[in-house]
Amino acid sequence: MADLFDGISDWLLEQALQTSDLRGVICELGQRLIDGGVPVNRINIGRSVLHPVFGLMNLRWEAESNQAIVEEIPRSEIDWDGLVGQPFFELTRGAEDRIVADLRDPEQVARYALFGELAARGMTGYVAFGRVFGRRTTFLERFAEDFRGASVSFTTKRFSGFTEADHEGLERLMTPLCLCLPVATEHFLSDELMQAYPGRITGGQVLTGQSARGDGQVIDCALLYSDMRDSVGLSQRMEAPDYLATLNAYYDCTAQAVLDHGGEVLKFIGDGILAIFPIEDGKRPARNMCTAALSAARDGFVRAETANAARREAGAPLFAFGTALHLGQVIYGNVGTAKRLDFTATGSAVNLVSRCEALTRTLNVPLIATADFAALIDEPGRDLGRHDVRGLDAPAALVSYPL
Structure with a gap:
């Protein structure tokens, strides 16, 4: 498996330099993992963003459709109370570096509401990693903790779930994958910010020099x-x-x-x-x-x-x-x-x-x-x-x- 993850890591680093199409990168990542013997069924990436309207971005890939959907969540629509205590919150604020769950175990499933939803869909294994990066945000003033990062979770339907080797290999992908995130999200944010502040015509002029x-x-x-x-x-x-x-x-x-x-x-x-x-x-x-x-x-x-x-x-x-x-x-x-x-x-x-x-x-x-x-x-x-x-x-x- 070392060769598989080394190869994917190198590929992700190249993508960070070459493209801002995060959807395409995640679709290809899922397929490369499946082809390499790590049968992921779902990849989810969430991160906080600095934007006057949007507070969070979420990208979800499903193996069944091989499509990645990006959701920009307005600050006014974020369920802050529901967010607290969820894996995303714990990982992006740095309280946890890794969250692992055997979704066949009722005790582990009971830990988070998300785990119950995934288990009901036939998922057997879950692993998520967090990285704190970027500048400190202040829009979450109700929370004392810093909240400026991203979380990436992988879920499988394989009967035996993920192995420890899978966990270690997937974690090794976090650094190159997180290098792709700023490139893609900052490209999105620059476009959105240009439309929000100077407007569509002016923003387009600024972005094209x-x-x-x-x-x-x-x-x-x-x-x-x-x-x-x-x-x-x-x-x-x-x-x-x-x-x-x-x-x-x-x-x-x-x-x-x-x-x-x-x-x-x-x-x-x-x-x-x-x-x-x-x-x-x-x-x-x-x-x-x-x-x-x-x-x-x-x-x-x-x-x-x-x-x-x-x-x-x-x-x-x-x-x-x-x-x-x-x-x-x-x-x-x-x-x-x-x-x-x-x-x-x-x-x-x-x-x-x-x-x-x-x-x-x-x-x-x-x-x-x-x-x-x-x-x-x-x-x-x-x-x-x-x-x-x-x-x-x-x-x-x-x-x-x-x-």
């Missing part, structure tokens, strides 16, 4: 600009955590509606958002993008009505906002100083749509669109006439749409 000062592009798009009403007043009347929660509730309605309709949020601007629906010949026609932007705007108001109904029942302050739509070009690029850069959106179209949104207050309509935008919408809008817009040489023709 288009992040130098002065890098940019001109984007033909439908624009959506939304701004929360009385934000200053709310910030003065509310405690900071409550005000931030209100902002997030507003963004859950407006920004999430944009994302759900295929748009891109370019900027959270204080208490407002600037979003675009990029136009691309043959793939994202201008008429379709304008229709999507209008649908997203309306959806935002529908979601806000539902959110405010819940806030009213809870006695929380309600929020309101206006939204403007336009069709034009956005200059989107990386600007700043040599040591502090940011992606920003600018251009006459951005100025126009933001200033049109301000007119939703004076015209007492929640949703405004420019004539350029309305020209590509099949549904006729209500003519609001022409209005002076600061910075524009001529008055802008505006329309409104019912919610």
Whole structure:
């Protein structure tokens, strides 16, 4: 067996250097073990992650399907009480280095709820190993223990379970396997973090190296600009955590509606958002993008009505906002100083749509669109006439749409 595990170890080290496809690596690992006489039926890898939304990642491979499924678990959905005392928790915080169980033994099966589930599926042997690595995490403040690592478990249905030689050989795979984990998960996290913070378009540019000062592009798009009403007043009347929660509730309605309709949020601007629906010949026609932007705007108001109904029942302050739509070009690029850069959106179209949104207050309509935008919408809008817009040489023709 020494030759088998030495060969697999060398192969894992090569994979750590060559690929970020952890699914493929684990599928191949399972098959190599089976072919080498170690009949694993299940491999499970779990690790804590540093991410604003996700707290844990889990990958599970099953021999029957020879497929590996990756699950990213949001922090809000983690059953912390159920996690405590489970093998994953004990291993990733370093309390245990190895957990072994004969799943044919009722006393050992009773040790963890997981063992009962595995035994019920016909598993006979279980072995898991943990490694603590990476930077210290602080999002698990309820636990005094450090929690920054990964656990890998192997399960078999072989009648006699795993042998001690199997245990020792599988443990020797931990170091090269854990070298694969950061490569794969950091690749995933970098992509997820880029989408969570700068956004899909900007994140893609950063990850492909288009992040130098002065890098940019001109984007033909439908624009959506939304701004929360009385934000200053709310910030003065509310405690900071409550005000931030209100902002997030507003963004859950407006920004999430944009994302759900295929748009891109370019900027959270204080208490407002600037979003675009990029136009691309043959793939994202201008008429379709304008229709999507209008649908997203309306959806935002529908979601806000539902959110405010819940806030009213809870006695929380309600929020309101206006939204403007336009069709034009956005200059989107990386600007700043040599040591502090940011992606920003600018251009006459951005100025126009933001200033049109301000007119939703004076015209007492929640949703405004420019004539350029309305020209590509099949549904006729209500003519609001022409209005002076600061910075524009001529008055802008505006329309409104019912919610």
